[in-house]
Each structure stands twice: as structure tokens, then as C-alpha cells.
Amino acid sequence: MARRPNRYTEEDFESLEGRASKTEQKKAVQRMAALGEELAKLNPKQIKNLPVEERLIEALLDAQTITSHEARRRQFQRVGKLLRNEDETMILSYLTPQQGAKKTAQLQRWTERMIAQGDPVIKEFMKAHNAAEHHPIRQHILRIQRDIAKNVSEEELTASKLKLFNYIQQVALLSDN
Structure with missing residues (x-):
């Protein structure tokens, strides 16, 4: 097995600086799903007044009607994914x-x-x-x-x-x- 002739340089690490690790990305997705749960606790009128995409509003309203635990979990994952596009x-x-x-x-x-x-x-x-x-x-x-x-x-x-x-x-x- 050949060794890498050049060691890592400072440039290699600077290019990675600011990028989140996979773990951090997963935890950010979990935080967004939890924020989605907080948004879903608002009443329907407040949700409809949110200045966000229509798809997110529909997903939040759908989440309020879902009773199955697994279906709610998946729905909030979807809401978290939609929240990533929002401010x-x-x-x-x-x-x-x-x-x-x-x-x-x-x-x-x-x-x-x-x-x-x-x-x-x-x-x-x-x-x-x-x-x-x-x-x-x-x-x-x-x-x-x-x-x-x-x-x-x-x-x-x-x-x-x-x-x-x-x-x-x-x-x-x-x-x-």
C-alpha cells in the first residue's frame, strides 16, 4: 500500500472549516423537526398566517390531524426538511x-x-x-x-x-x- 507522499496542508483544513459534521447535520435536522412540533402547537389560524411556503403550512396543518405515532414522526421529519428552506x-x-x-x-x-x-x-x-x-x-x-x-x-x-x-x-x- 502506497503512502500519501504529501501530508495534509493548512489549505486542506481551511476548505473544511465551517462545514458541519454529519452528526451536527443530523442534530440540526432533529432541532428543525422539534421546531416544527412547536409550530404545529399553534392554532390553525396562526399557522395559516405564517409567512412561509404553502407546502410547509399544509404539512403543519396535516401534522395536527395525524394521530399515529410513527406517522407523526415522519410528518415532523418532513416539516423539519421544509423548515430548512425558511428563514x-x-x-x-x-x-x-x-x-x-x-x-x-x-x-x-x-x-x-x-x-x-x-x-x-x-x-x-x-x-x-x-x-x-x-x-x-x-x-x-x-x-x-x-x-x-x-x-x-x-x-x-x-x-x-x-x-x-x-x-x-x-x-x-x-x-x-
Whole structure:
């Protein structure tokens, strides 16, 4: 068996940076399915008023009528798949009135503390929210810190922080149940 003559270079790893692993992708799909379950708890009028694709609205309304456990599971997988095409921030903003302004402000403080203090605060957050996972939070924070070090534009930095905040909101919604 021939050995690879060249070792991996920094470029090889940089091309993979930012890509989610298969496990992270699967967990993201599970989070989207769980968000779909939260959306399905809304009343039909609220679902019809969602600013999303018609297929997603129909899938959510269908999910409310399905009683079989396995059929519901498959339906929410489908809903999760449809949710991937939607704006995550908009969906979360539609669900956050259930959390309230006080909870949203608290989550914003968590986000700022995580960026400033790192791992100790992440561990504290994970104890308070059972749906939280260390790796995705850590990756978001590392991305934000790298953006700060590179002096990227304010829009890019805000977008990175928004991604972390969206993840924190998802975790909070899923942990409350």
C-alpha cells in the first residue's frame, strides 16, 4: 500500500472549516423537526398566517390531524426538511412571543456572556438548558471571535452573533418543554 507522499496542508483544513459534521447535520435536522412540533402547537389560524411556503403550512396543518405515532414522526421529519428552506430568524421571532420579552432579553444576555467569557458560561447554560450541546455553541463563539480578530464589517459580525442567538433561542424553546 502506497503512502500519501504529501501530508495534509493548512489549505486542506481551511476548505473544511465551517462545514458541519454529519452528526451536527443530523442534530440540526432533529432541532428543525422539534421546531416544527412547536409550530404545529399553534392554532390553525396562526399557522395559516405564517409567512412561509404553502407546502410547509399544509404539512403543519396535516401534522395536527395525524394521530399515529410513527406517522407523526415522519410528518415532523418532513416539516423539519421544509423548515430548512425558511428563514430561521423569522420562524423563531414568530415563536418567541410564547417565550416573552423577558426570556428573550435573558437569552441575549446569555449570548453576550458566552462571547465574552467562553467555556464556563457555556457549561452553565448547558446545565440550565438540557437541549444545549457544547460543540455547536463553541463553534459559533469561535467564529465570532475569529471575525472580531479579523476586523470584519459590522454586518458580518452581527450576522455571526445572530446565528449564535438563533441557536440559543432554539435550545431554549426545546428545553422549556
